[in-house]
Amino acid sequence: MRQADVVIVGGGMVGLSLACGLAQAGFAVSVLEAGPTPMPDERIDYRVSALSRASETLLQQLGAWPLLPRKTAYRTMRVWELDGPAALSLDCATLMEPDLGHIVENHLLRLALWQRASQLGVDLQSDVHLLPMIRRVTVAELSCTTGEVWRSPLLVAADGAESWLRQQARVPLFRRDYGHWALVANVRTALPHDACARQCFTPEGPLAFLPLHESDLCSIVWSLPPARAQALCEADEADFLRALYVAFDGQLGLCQLASPRRTLPLQARLARDFVQERLVLVGDAAHTIHPLAGQGVNLGLLDVASLLRTLSACKAAGQDWGCRQWLRPFERERKWQASQYLAAMAGIQQLFALQQAPARQLRGLGMALLNHLPGWQAPLLRQALGLA
Ligand SMILES: Cc1cc2nc3c(=O)[nH]c(=O)nc-3n(C[C@H](O)[C@H](O)[C@H](O)COP(=O)(O)OP(=O)(O)OC[C@H]3O[C@@H](n4cnc5c(N)ncnc54)[C@H](O)[C@@H]3O)c2cc1C
Structure with a gap:
């Protein structure tokens, strides 16, 4: 049985950023990732993200920005x-x-964050296949097919648009095809x-x-x-x-x-709850928007900054950070902004x-x-x- 202050399901750009920030704040963190450990790759990724100054500032604070071997400023x-x-x-x-x-290649950012999380002592697990979660009054438990068990006061769903953990928790989802x-x-x-x-x-x-x-x-x-x-x-x-x-x-x-072509279906998604007892949703697990304004991961990183503030305040006050009551300020702040962006993207798409x-x-x-x-x-x- 492994005990952690926070267990994050999903080691994408958002989950790993949160892991780095929490580790810096003194939390013991585990990240459970379904895919393989990210490895250096010579190829230029065809998935890229336009990162805002706010995202850059957060990644600087986390110590991941200097680990990026390439990034392109646009003026x-x-x-x-x-x-x-x-x-x-x-x-x-x-x-x-x-x-x-x-503009940053997604693979490079993920690799930089993984390396940084490792430097900060985060328990990083890849190729993990999880079994149904168990929530008790004061803790939640996750076990994987190899028999290992993680126990924590708080689970974070950072496992992307089709979040397994969100479905486990039966969080209702607004979904609209673009x-x-x-x-x-x-x-x-x-x-x-x-x-x-x-x-x-x-x-x-x-x-x-x-x-x-x-x-x-x-x-x-x-x-x-x-x-x-x-x-x-x-x-x-x-x-x-x-x-x-x-x-x-x-x-x-x-x-x-200069690369293969790939297609990705685009959907607007908004989870009804961003928090439940012992559970928080961040990044694409909580919301997805049309990429026309290049804001999806920027919003996810704003979730991270907000959650870091909330959990650090709980820790400082000696509160139970897995308790929904203390997570509500995070939910109010982030749901409001995500809804605004969803409405704005729909408006621009329809106008054009x-x-x-x-x-x-x-x-x-x-x-x-x-x-x-x-x-x-x-x-x-x-x-x-x-x-x-
Ligand atoms: C075409 C396109 C262009 C975009 N351009 C931009 C842009 O320019 N700027 C911008 O800000 N955003 C952009 N976005 C949005 C951005 O890509 C997403 O918001 C971002 O990838 C979300 O990151 P995430 O970490 O929340 O989720 P993901 O990147 O989906 O990561 C989720 C992680 O969870 C893991 N996982 C999944 N299921 C499980 C499970 N059951 N157990 C454990 N782990 C699991 C996955 O393997 C993955 O590593 C774009 C999106 C698209 C489709």
């Missing part, structure tokens, strides 16, 4: 509508900031990306080109109706690259594929799906106002950077 952002009047440009100089954020799949890949571009994150709203869905560490290397995230995403994923390379060129209006010239002339003019006018009215850009940028 400008351009958003526009294909064949429409709407266009928006944002520049870090407006805020006198060095950049608007960083009617989109994301097609992701890395591409070499003919023109340099100039450290600019670009997103084009096409009639089929948004297409983002995110700059990577080489001047002609970008990660693309293309949201499309499922059948179209599937067809483009399976299309021969030349046909795919032609379609990409047309959809992106040739902004970075002709592209070459309308193709009638009045909707196009309205979008153009809105973005022109944001571009030219003094005093509007700074608050928007502060929000995007995670400083607001």
Whole structure:
């Protein structure tokens, strides 16, 4: 029987960040991960995340940021509508900031966090297959198929969008299909990306080109109706690259594929409860949103920062941190923000799906106002950077 102050199910970017923060705060932490231990890999990951300044600050505090061998700062952002009047440009100089954020390969961030958690003495378990959880009055227990048992006052579900632990606890879930799949890949571009994150709203869905560490290397995230995403994923390379060129209006010239193409279904999810007795949900286990604003893991890392504050305060006050009553402030704060983001993503997606002339003019006018009215850009940028 292993005893821990907190047991985290799921060693993804969010679960591992929480593990590092809790270990720094003096908690004894176990992480139970279903997959293998992350290992160094020469290949460039085709799953990347745009991280806000708030995420960078947290990862600095956790000591994981310096362990990242590659990260790409982006200094400008351009958003526009294909064949429409709407266009928006944002520049870090407006805020006198060095950049608007960083693009990080998911695999590298996970590896850095795993290494950091190991340095901090976290009990890291990989290839774990868990059996149904048991909750008693003051502790919860998890056992795995090899017979090992973990006992703790608090379990954390950080096991992703289809969270096993959330299902175990029978937490009701709001779920809505976006009617989109994301097609992701890395591409070499003919023109340099100039450290600019670009997103084009096409009639089929948004297409983002995110700059990577080489001047002609970008990660693309293309949201499309499922059948179209599937067809483009399976299309021969030349046909795919032609379609990409047309959809992106040739902004970075002709592209070459630099990775396999993959598709991922996109759904909005919001758990009804973020906390129960002896249980907390964080990251994708609690909420998922459309990647068009690149905020999913940023929200998860804000969950981590909030939970670290709550649990540290409980520990300092000698309270039972697995008790729902003490976890409620975390739930109130995080559920409110996740709901706001879900509503905002649905609104943006629906606004850009309308193709009638009045909707196009309205979008153009809105973005022109944001571009030219003094005093509007700074608050928007502060929000995007995670400083607001
Ligand atoms: C196409 C796309 C682009 C995106 N771009 C961005 C972006 O630019 N910026 C951004 O902020 N966000 C982005 N996101 C969102 C981001 O990828 C997710 O929010 C993030 O990966 C969630 O991290 P997590 O640790 O909560 O979950 P996950 O990354 O899903 O990790 C969950 C972990 O739990 C493990 N696990 C699962 N089941 C079990 C089990 N039963 N027992 C033990 N372990 C288990 C898994 O193996 C995994 O390691 C994007 C998402 C998509 C789909």
